[in-house]
Amino acid sequence: MEKCVVLRLSNKDADFEAKFRDLLAGKREVSEDVDQIVRDILDAVRLEGDRAVLNYTRKFDRLDAAAMADLTVGQAEIDAALEEVAGETLDALRLAHDRIVTHHARQMPKDDRYTDTLGVELGSLWTAVEAVGIYVPGGTASYPSSVLMNAVPAKVAGVERIVMVVPSPDGVLNPLVLAAAGIAGVSEIYRIGGAQAVAALAYGTETIAPVAKIVGPGNAFVAAAKRRVFGTVGIDMIAGPSEVLIIADSTNNPDWVAADLLAQAEHDAAAQSILITDSAELAEAVEAAVEAQLKTLPREDVARASWRDFGAIVLVGDLEEAMPLANRIAPEHLELAVADPEALLKKVRNAGAVFLGHYTPEAIGDYVGGSNHVLPTARSARFSSGLSVMDFVKRTSILKCNAENLRALGPAAMALGESEGLSAHARSVSIRLNL
Amino acid sequence: MEKCVVLRLSNKDADFEAKFRDLLAGKREVSEDVDQIVRDILDAVRLEGDRAVLNYTRKFDRLDAAAMADLTVGQAEIDAALEEVAGETLDALRLAHDRIVTHHARQMPKDDRYTDTLGVELGSLWTAVEAVGIYVPGGTASYPSSVLMNAVPAKVAGVERIVMVVPSPDGVLNPLVLAAAGIAGVSEIYRIGGAQAVAALAYGTETIAPVAKIVGPGNAFVAAAKRRVFGTVGIDMIAGPSEVLIIADSTNNPDWVAADLLAQAEHDAAAQSILITDSAELAEAVEAAVEAQLKTLPREDVARASWRDFGAIVLVGDLEEAMPLANRIAPEHLELAVADPEALLKKVRNAGAVFLGHYTPEAIGDYVGGSNHVLPTARSARFSSGLSVMDFVKRTSILKCNAENLRALGPAAMALGESEGLSAHARSVSIRLNL
Numbered sequence: 001m002e003k004c005v006v007l008r009l010s011n012k013d014a015d016f017e018a019k020f021r022d023l024l025a026g027k028r029e030v031s032e033d034v035d036q037i038v039r040d041i042l043d044a045v046r047l048e049g050d051r052a053v054l055n056y057t058r059k060f061d062r063l064d065a066a067a068m069a070d071l072t073v074g075q076a077e078i079d080a081a082l083e084e085v086a087g088e089t090l091d092a093l094r095l096a097h098d099r100i101v102t103h104h105a106r107q108m109p110k111d112d113r114y115t116d117t118l119g120v121e122l123g124s125l126w127t128a129v130e131a132v133g134i135y136v137p138g139g140t141a142s143y144p145s146s147v148l149m150n151a152v153p154a155k156v157a158g159v160e161r162i163v164m165v166v167p168s169p170d171g172v173l174n175p176l177v178l179a180a181a182g183i184a185g186v187s188e189i190y191r192i193g194g195a196q197a198v199a200a201l202a203y204g205t206e207t208i209a210p211v212a213k214i215v216g217p218g219n220a221f222v223a224a225a226k227r228r229v230f231g232t233v234g235i236d237m238i239a240g241p242s243e244v245l246i247i248a249d250s251t252n253n254p255d256w257v258a259a260d261l262l263a264q265a266e267h268d269a270a271a272q273s274i275l276i277t278d279s280a281e282l283a284e285a286v287e288a289a290v291e292a293q294l295k296t297l298p299r300e301d302v303a304r305a306s307w308r309d310f311g312a313i314v315l316v317g318d319l320e321e322a323m324p325l326a327n328r329i330a331p332e333h334l335e336l337a338v339a340d341p342e343a344l345l346k347k348v349r350n351a352g353a354v355f356l357g358h359y360t361p362e363a364i365g366d367y368v369g370g371s372n373h374v375l376p377t378a379r380s381a382r383f384s385s386g387l388s389v390m391d392f393v394k395r396t397s398i399l400k401c402n403a404e405n406l407r408a409l410g411p412a413a414m415a416l417g418e419s420e421g422l423s424a425h426a427r428s429v430s431i432r433l434n435l
Numbered sequence: 436m437e438k439c440v441v442l443r444l445s446n447k448d449a450d451f452e453a454k455f456r457d458l459l460a461g462k463r464e465v466s467e468d469v470d471q472i473v474r475d476i477l478d479a480v481r482l483e484g485d486r487a488v489l490n491y492t493r494k495f496d497r498l499d500a501a502a503m504a505d506l507t508v509g510q511a512e513i514d515a516a517l518e519e520v521a522g523e524t525l526d527a528l529r530l531a532h533d534r535i536v537t538h539h540a541r542q543m544p545k546d547d548r549y550t551d552t553l554g555v556e557l558g559s560l561w562t563a564v565e566a567v568g569i570y571v572p573g574g575t576a577s578y579p580s581s582v583l584m585n586a587v588p589a590k591v592a593g594v595e596r597i598v599m600v601v602p603s604p605d606g607v608l609n610p611l612v613l614a615a616a617g618i619a620g621v622s623e624i625y626r627i628g629g630a631q632a633v634a635a636l637a638y639g640t641e642t643i644a645p646v647a648k649i650v651g652p653g654n655a656f657v658a659a660a661k662r663r664v665f666g667t668v669g670i671d672m673i674a675g676p677s678e679v680l681i682i683a684d685s686t687n688n689p690d691w692v693a694a695d696l697l698a699q700a701e702h703d704a705a706a707q708s709i710l711i712t713d714s715a716e717l718a719e720a721v722e723a724a725v726e727a728q729l730k731t732l733p734r735e736d737v738a739r740a741s742w743r744d745f746g747a748i749v750l751v752g753d754l755e756e757a758m759p760l761a762n763r764i765a766p767e768h769l770e771l772a773v774a775d776p777e778a779l780l781k782k783v784r785n786a787g788a789v790f791l792g793h794y795t796p797e798a799i800g801d802y803v804g805g806s807n808h809v810l811p812t813a814r815s816a817r818f819s820s821g822l823s824v825m826d827f828v829k830r831t832s833i834l835k836c837n838a839e840n841l842r843a844l845g846p847a848a849m850a851l852g853e854s855e856g857l858s859a860h861a862r863s864v865s866i867r868l869n870l
Contacts, residue, residue, distance in 0.1 A: 035470075086854075088850050089850050089851065089854045091847070091850075092846075092847035092848075092850040092851045092854075093851065095844075095847045096847065096851065099551075102551070103557055106547055106549075106559075107559070109544075112541055114541075116534075116537070116805070120804065120805070121791070122538055122804070122805055122806060124541075124542070124823075125780075125783070127783075127784050127785070129817065129818050130784065130785075130817065140856065143855050144851070144854070144855070145851055145855065176854055176855075212817040212818040213818040227662065227665070230662070230665075230673070231672075231673050231675075231813070231815065233818060234815070234817075234818030234819055237666075238665070238666050240666075255866055256863070256866055256867055259859065259862050259863040259866045260863045262859040262862075262863075263857070263859040263860045263862070263863040265859070266857055266858070266859040266860070267857070293859075293862070297858060297859055298856070298858050299856070299857070299858065299859065303859060341835070345560075345833070348560070348562075348831060349562050349565065350562070350565075350829075351831050352831065352832070353831065353832040353833070353834065354831055354832070354833050354834070355834050355835070356556070356833065356834070356835035357835055357836070357837070358867075359836045359837050359838050359841045359867060360834055360835055360836045360841070361863040361864055361867065362863070363848055363852060363857075363860040363861070363863045363864055364834065364836055364841070364844060364845070364848050364864065365832075365834050366848070366851075366852075366860060367847065367848040367851040367852065367860075368844045368847045368848045368851070369555065369557070369834045369836075369844075370551070370555070370557055370834075371557060371832040371833075371834055372832065375832075376829075378666070380666065380669070381829065381831070382564065382565065382647040382829075383564050383647040383648040383668060383669030383829060384669055384829055385829040385830035385831075386830065386832055388559075388830065390825070390830075394785075394811075394816065394817075394818060394819055394820040395820040395821065395823065395825075396783060396786050396787065396788065396789055396816070396820075397787070397788040397789070397800075397806040397807065397810075397821055398780070398788070398789050398791065398806075399788065399789070399790050399791070399795055399799060399800050399804045399805075399806055400776070400790070400791035400792055400795055401792070401794045401795045401799060401804075402792070402794050403794050406794045406795070406799070409530075409799060409803045409804070410799070411527075412526070412527035412530045412531065412802065412803045413527075413798055413799050413801070413802040413803045415523050415524050415526075415527040416524065416527045416528065416531065416579070416580055416801075416802040416803070417798055417801075417802065419521075419524045419527075419579070419611055420578050420579070420580065420611075421575065421733070421734070422698070422701055422702070422734070422798075423701070423732060423733050423734065424694065424697040424698040424700070424701040424728075424732055424734065424738060425698045425701070425798040425801060425802075426798070427694050427697075427698070427728070428691070428694040428695050428697075428698040428796040428797070428798045429796055429798055429799065431690055431691055431694045432691055432793075432794060432796065
């Protein structure tokens with residue numbers, strides 16, 4: 001293959017702002033319009049339950065099951081998967097699991113109950129979502145690490161029922177995925193996928209009781225289905241292709257920076273790897289190192305396409321200038337591969353996860369760091385966060401007045417009720433105050 | 436009008452489960468299919484900016500503005516509104532504002548930074564969303580209290596730019612809404628609404644810089660537009676018609692219970708008021724009191740339609756039996772109007788807000804309690820929470836390894852990377868460890 005020509009920008013250039021805006025606005029995904037098909041699938045599953053799920057599984061996954069029992073994964077199958085997986089990988093999965101549990105346990109919110117100066121009691125009580133569905137893609141994107149990252153926060157939150165769906169096209173199922181589900185303590189597993197799996201989780205069927213929230217990445221059908229069932233159930237963010245922004249100074253080994261850029265690029269031809277540096281020398285060296293390393297990668301095609309089409313190297317006058325650009329990019333992953341990462345960290349406003357210093361390749365966060373690898377993509381770190389325990393709990397607010405403080409607050413409530421034309425609101429107060 | 440015949444159930448009846456399921460499954464809204472129109476409006480605003488917004492405002496709001504400047508509300512107009520609003524109402528708005536600020540300030544999450552047993556540094560840092568859009572409906576649903584409930588949590592979270600959009604059909608704008616915006620410290624106000632306002636907030640126009648998140652209720656067009664721009668920006672829940680569940684024992688004054696049921700019913704013909712009680716006597720008395728009070732309500736038509744079509748009285752053997760039913764209903768508002776509300780509170784799993792005892796009518800929570808009145812409707816309290824400061828902040832996770840603990844964790848990350856077919860992930864670790 002030919003050498004990639006990667007986009008190179010410098011914030012000294014007169015047209016920098018325009019080119020940087022183009023970089024920000026660049027669409028890396030063609031969004032297929034599958035709305036009508038998905039609508040039909042959702043309707044069919046809602047009306048016909050299991051029968052529709054079986055039909056679509058036959059059609060899309062080429063899996064001819066007579067009954068949902070044949071698509072249900074039992075403990076024996078999970079045990080077999082745990083046997084089958086190599087010891088080293090199983091140990092790594094268990095280490096990852098334990099570290100994810102420890103980190104996420106710190107995220108549990110605390111109940112708050114207090115009495116204010118008027119004697120009114122207020123509060124916020126947190127409870128776990130009762131049942132959660134986890135979508136796991138089939139095929140090459142069927143990652144055991146993602147099973148852990150989705151299931152563990154739910155488990156830590158106290159979700160009683162965790163239902164995993166994973167398509168097994170032509171009957172093929174990755175034993176690592178089952179092993180991860182076993183380690184994480186998933187409650188139920190079904191070999192189904194696509195919009196029909198999302199519908200089964202949202203509406204329920206004769207076999208699958210409905211859940212209250214659905215998380216996990218999927219293809220265009222899954223994304224469209226999640227968007228449509230939003231409201232009936234909760235959903236997580238719609239995941240886009242992955243991305244990394246590395247801010248690097250001249251203290252770096254260019255081979256390490258190149259390796260991190262390519263770790264992102266190998267995910268997907270639509271992935272994006274961006275380097276911002278104050279060192280023209282480092283920029284040159286990294287570009288050369290990327291080219292050299294690309295040639296030795298098993299997933300060279302994917303990584304090369306990503307780097308060629310969406311990669312970028314941005315030269316800035318000094319590292320301080322990098323931060324406003326980084327916050328505009330709002331990257332999923334931000335590596336601060338600089339001598340003093342803490343100084344730059346203080347200026348981070350929008351980023352899913354930050355990796356500090358030279359010894360924290362983003363891949364550590366993907367697997368065994370303990371933090372979650374489900375992170376906001378496509379600039380959504382401007383308004384959303386990575387998956388956490390908070391996604392599996394909900395807050396109930398508490399209010400308790402007595403006769404005395406109702407008398408103090410009531411007239412204001414009545415005034416506002418009347419001002420909004422809601423007399424019955426006002427009366428529900430006045431009737432208690434004999435007004 | 437004729438006396439309402441309200442649905443009456445008893446959990447002693449043989450067909451109770453079937454009838455209760457029907458009650459749960461009941462749709463209270465006809466969802467208009469406005470997807471195609473909304474798609475066209477979004478596309479037009481994205482491509483043509485201000486011009487499209489002006490055109491749609493002319494068409495839908497019958498407001499002929501030559502330029503966006505004419506649709507921009509300045510400080511003078513806010514000051515005039517503050518002058519115009521009656522002193523008592525203004526004082527009530529200010530009291531509400533201050534109480535909402537105090538309560539929401541307690542919701543601010545704290546940063547967490549720690550070093551684990553291996554010496555790996557981890558953490559969660561919270562930052563505010565930079566810019567938020569608040570949609571305020573026009574017409575009769577244009578509530579100043581909702582302006583406070585949406586704007587204050589954003590302000591408390593530290594959002595720098597709060598942009599309010601509110602349609603003014605035929606030029607009519609509720610001065611109370613402007614006054615509330617002034618009190619809350621909204622940054623920018625535009626007299627626009629519908630899908631075109633959502634589009635302007637999400638994509639930006641020449642006049643309106645884009646925001647990162649859009650909150651606030653709206654009609655079918657607004658809801659469909661929010662669903663479509665989700666991903667480009669964050670959105671809050673899609674709000675449905677309001678609802679209350681009152682659990683009441685024989686210690687109640689039936690007139691008070693009836694007043695609370697009607698305070699909900701007067702919102703909207705699609706609102707829902709449900710009473711669960713262990714007292715057949717109270718049930719009878721409340722039903723009679725509702726009928727009597729209905730006749731004196733300015734919004735009798737609306738409240739009567741709601742009570743007739745969606746109201747229900749459920750008789751249970753004892754109060755303990757009420758709680759599993761309440762958790763299945765997952766009400767937006769739950770009143771525990773019983774002698775010992777704390778005992779029942781312990782059993783609440785799914786509810787947006789709980790109002791305890793005989794002296795906490797839900798209307799206090801709507802206005803001056805301090806907690807938020809933007810709460811999950813249509814059973815979504817199973818998976819979501821009322822609006823809070825948490826909706827206007829996002830979390831960035833932090834990971835920092837050194838050479839030593841990278842050596843400890845690295846091999847497991849490499850094993851998982853290789854097991855997922857992601858060699859460049861493994862290499863980004865091994866290259867640092869000279870493996």
